[in-house]
Amino acid sequence: GAGVSQSPSNKVTEKGKDVELRCDPISGHTALYWYRQSLGQGLEFLIYFQGNSAPDKSGLPSDRFSAERTGGSVSTLTIQRTQQEDSAVYLCASSPTGLAANTGELFFGEGSRLTVL
Amino acid sequence: GNSVTQMEGPVTLSEEAFLTINCTYTATGYPSLFWYVQYPGEGLQLLLKATKADDKGSNKGFEATYRKETTSFHLEKGSVQVSDSAVYFCALIGRTGANNLFFGTGTRLTVIP
Numbered sequence: 001g002a003g004v005s006q007s008p009s010n011k012v013t014e015k016g017k018d019v020e021l022r023c024d025p026i027s028g029h030t031a032l033y034w035y036r037q038s039l040g041q042g043l044e045f046l047i048y049f050q051g052n053s054a055p056d057k058s059g060l061p062s063d064r065f066s067a068e069r070t071g072g073s074v075s076t077l078t079i080q081r082t083q084q085e086d087s088a089v090y091l092c093a094s095s096p097t098g099l100a101a102n103t104g105e106l107f108f109g110e111g112s113r114l115t116v117l
Numbered sequence: 118g119n120s121v122t123q124m125e126g127p128v129t130l131s132e133e134a135f136l137t138i139n140c141t142y143t144a145t146g147y148p149s150l151f152w153y154v155q156y157p158g159e160g161l162q163l164l165l166k167a168t169k170a171d172d173k174g175s176n177k178g179f180e181a182t183y184r185k186e187t188t189s190f191h192l193e194k195g196s197v198q199v200s201d202s203a204v205y206f207c208a209l210i211g212r213t214g215a216n217n218l219f220f221g222t223g224t225r226l227t228v229i230p
Contacts, residue, residue: 110160
């Protein structure tokens, strides 16, 4: 499709297991963002990619979280040794050139809901 | 620092009622302000924006005015429809050149016929 695609849409895992969440941005969008939405919280910024590099990864909550982007396209967010507090909806968004240039419009996927038991 | 506080929901209104969803912000410098909307089963999408004080953003009958003196960006619509049922997020970019949108917690609106 033409929009941002995320998979899986739902993931239930056991505490201590690793999970990978995938994001396919809109074709041609150079900027890619990961956000997290926990119950009752606003969207929490995790990491921003411009092309394949991550100029801002300040929002990653711990070293159990990592993300990469390859070919300027698909991105994977990996959470190692998951904890119950990692349960949230993980949202991916893309934009043609990044927020600074296009003043605010991000195109979001529907999110991946992670539940850690 | 940068933060957004928005009215807690959920909000339930009858069709054709007047809607206000309050949003206030804290920011260093001069932020740009946004409302995003998430319809059921869809990703967040930009609804409207305002980039400087006294600007009014508008779209789909919704309006919000950037009020620097009250640090507010309240969302309004004169007559809501059932199709407006969604979650509404207020957001800001803290300064020129920033690459992070700060979001509020979201307000769920349900419009009943």
